[in-house]
Amino acid sequence: MSFRFLILSLTALVALLFAASLVTGVAPVGPGESLVALISDDGGPLTMVMREIRLPRAILAVMIGVSLGLSGAAMQGFLRNPLAEPGLIGVSSSAALGAVLALQSGFAMAFTLALPFAALLGAVIGVAMILFLAGPGGGAFTLILAGIALSALTAALTSLLLNLSPNPFAANEIVFWMMGSLADRSFDHVWMALPIMAFGWLALARTGRGLEALTLGEDAAASMGFDLSRLRLVLLGGVAASVGAATAVAGAIGFVGLVVPHVLRPLVGGSSSRLLLASALGGAALLLAADVAVRLVLPGRDLKLGVVMALVGAPISLHLIWRMRGQS
Amino acid sequence: MTWVLSFDQQGRAAAMLARFDAGLAQLADAVPAHRPTAATYAANGYTPGANSLSGDIIRAAGFSHLAAELGLTHGGFLPLEALILAAPDLVVVGETYSGNSRAEEILSHPALTQLRGGRETLEDRDWVCGLPSVVDAVTRMRVARDSIGVAP
Numbered sequence: 001m002s003f004r005f006l007i008l009s010l011t012a013l014v015a016l017l018f019a020a021s022l023v024t025g026v027a028p029v030g031p032g033e034s035l036v037a038l039i040s041d042d043g044g045p046l047t048m049v050m051r052e053i054r055l056p057r058a059i060l061a062v063m064i065g066v067s068l069g070l071s072g073a074a075m076q077g078f079l080r081n082p083l084a085e086p087g088l089i090g091v092s093s094s095a096a097l098g099a100v101l102a103l104q105s106g107f108a109m110a111f112t113l114a115l116p117f118a119a120l121l122g123a124v125i126g127v128a129m130i131l132f133l134a135g136p137g138g139g140a141f142t143l144i145l146a147g148i149a150l151s152a153l154t155a156a157l158t159s160l161l162l163n164l165s166p167n168p169f170a171a172n173e174i175v176f177w178m179m180g181s182l183a184d185r186s187f188d189h190v191w192m193a194l195p196i197m198a199f200g201w202l203a204l205a206r207t208g209r210g211l212e213a214l215t216l217g218e219d220a221a222a223s224m225g226f227d228l229s230r231l232r233l234v235l236l237g238g239v240a241a242s243v244g245a246a247t248a249v250a251g252a253i254g255f256v257g258l259v260v261p262h263v264l265r266p267l268v269g270g271s272s273s274r275l276l277l278a279s280a281l282g283g284a285a286l287l288l289a290a291d292v293a294v295r296l297v298l299p300g301r302d303l304k305l306g307v308v309m310a311l312v313g314a315p316i317s318l319h320l321i322w323r324m325r326g327q328s
Numbered sequence: 329m330t331w332v333l334s335f336d337q338q339g340r341a342a343a344m345l346a347r348f349d350a351g352l353a354q355l356a357d358a359v360p361a362h363r364p365t366a367a368t369y370a371a372n373g374y375t376p377g378a379n380s381l382s383g384d385i386i387r388a389a390g391f392s393h394l395a396a397e398l399g400l401t402h403g404g405f406l407p408l409e410a411l412i413l414a415a416p417d418l419v420v421v422g423e424t425y426s427g428n429s430r431a432e433e434i435l436s437h438p439a440l441t442q443l444r445g446g447r448e449t450l451e452d453r454d455w456v457c458g459l460p461s462v463v464d465a466v467t468r469m470r471v472a473r474d475s476i477g478v479a480p
C-alpha cells in the first residue's frame with residue numbers, strides 16, 4: 001500500500017467517524033436533521049445541541065486522538081520500545097495530577113491557559129522522569145516498571161487531592177481523571193487546549209528525521225550529525241504539551257498511543273517519520289470511534305473512554321509483552 | 329423549665345403555621361391557566377422528580393414540571409442534550425460548592441447558559457426541607473414565572 005493511499009484512507013476514515021460522532025446522542029433525532037440543524041441556524045434547541053455540545057465533543061476527540069497517537073509514535077521511536085505510551089508509562093497520570101492540583105488550588109482560574117499549562121508541567125515532570133530512568137539503554141522492562149511506579153504515585157496523589165477538596169463531588173471524579181471522558185465538554189475546552197496542543201504537535205512533527213536516524217542506532221544517528229540531547233528535549237516538550245493539554249480537558253485516556261502505532265507500523269514500512277503522520281490520523285479515528293462506542297453502549301450514562309480503550313488496548317499490550325519475552 | 333419553653337413555642341408554631349397556610353392559600357388562588365415549563369438541574373445533570381418538595385414548589389408557583397413531562401417522576405439523571413432539546417422556559421440551578429468539580433461544571437456549560445428561557449438560582453436551604461420558608465421559594469418562583477410572560 002502506498003503511503004499516499006494510506007494517508008488518504010485514514011483521512012477519509014476520520015471524516016466519516018467525525019460525522020458519526022456528530023449524529024450520535026441521546027436525542028431521538030435523525031442524522032440528516034441533526035446535520036442540517038448544525039449547518040443552518042434555525043434558532044431552535046437542536047442547533048444549540050449540535051453546535052455547543054456535539055461539535056466541540058467531536059473536535060476534542062480529533063485533537064486528543066492526534067495528540068495521543070503522535071506522542072505514542074514519537075516516544076516509541078525514541079525509546080525503540082513498542083510499549084512506550086503516555087498512559088502506560090505514567091505521563092498521562094502525571095498530567096492529570098498537574099491539572100487536578102491547578103483546579104483544586106484555584107491556580108486554574110489565574111489566567112486563560114492556566115489549566116492546560118499546569119497539566120503540561122505535570123507531564124514534563126513525568127516524561128523527564130521516564131527518560132531519566134529508562135532512556136536509551138534503560139531497557140524495556142525498566143521502562144514499564146518506572147511507568148508503573150510513576151502511575152501509582154501520581155494516581156495516589158490525585159486521589160488524595162480530590163478527597164481533600166471541600167467540594168463533595170470532587171472525590172467521585174477520580175474515575176474521570178483516571179479513565180477520561182468527553183461528556184459535556186464545550187468550546188471553552190477546545191480553545192483552552194488548542195494553543196498548547198498545537199505547540200506540542202509542531203514539536204513532535206520536527207522529531208521525524210531524528211527518529212528516522214535513530215532507528216540505525218544511537219552511534220549511527222550521532223555520526224550523521226543528529227544532536228540526541230536536543231532531540232530528547234524537543235520530544236519531551238512535544239509529548240508534555242500535547243498529552244498535558246489533552247489530559248487537562250478529558251482526563252487520562254490510555255492505550256491510544258499504544259494501539260495506533262502498533263497497527264500502522266507495518267503499513268508505513270517501518271519508517272518512523274511516516275509513522276508520526278499516520279499515527280496522528282489513526283489516533284483521531286480511534287478516539288472518535290471509542291467516543292461513539294461509549295455513547296452507543298450506554299446512552300446518557302457517561303461510560304468512560306478508558307473502559308473501551310483498555311478493552312481494545314490491554315490485549316494488544318499483553319501480546320507485545322509476550323513477543324518481547326521471546327526476544328530477551 | 330423545658331415544658332414552659334415548649335408551651336411558648338407551641339403558640340409561635342401555631343402562628344407560623346397559620347401564616348404558612350395563608351401564604352399557600354393566597355398563592356393557590358392565583359394559579360394561572362398557562363403553565364410554562366420549569367426544570368431543576370443540579371450537579372451531574374441530576375433533576376429531582378415531580379414527586380418531591382421541589383416538584384410541589386414548581387407546580388404551586390404555576391409551572392409545569394419538566395421532569396414529570398419526561399417521565400422522571402422520582403428524579404434521575406437528565407443528559408444535558410435532553411434538557412436543551414426540551415427547551416424549558418425556566419431552569420432552576422442550585423448554588424455550587426467551593427472547590428472545583430466537573431460534576432458542577434455542567435451548570436455553567438455554554439449550551440445551558442445560552443438557553444433562551446430564564447434561569448433562577450435557588451439555594452438548597454430555600455427548598456430542600458419543608459420549612460415555612462417554602463412559601464418564599466414559591467413566591468420567588470411565581471415572580472420568575474410572571475417575568476417570563478404569558479405565551480399564547
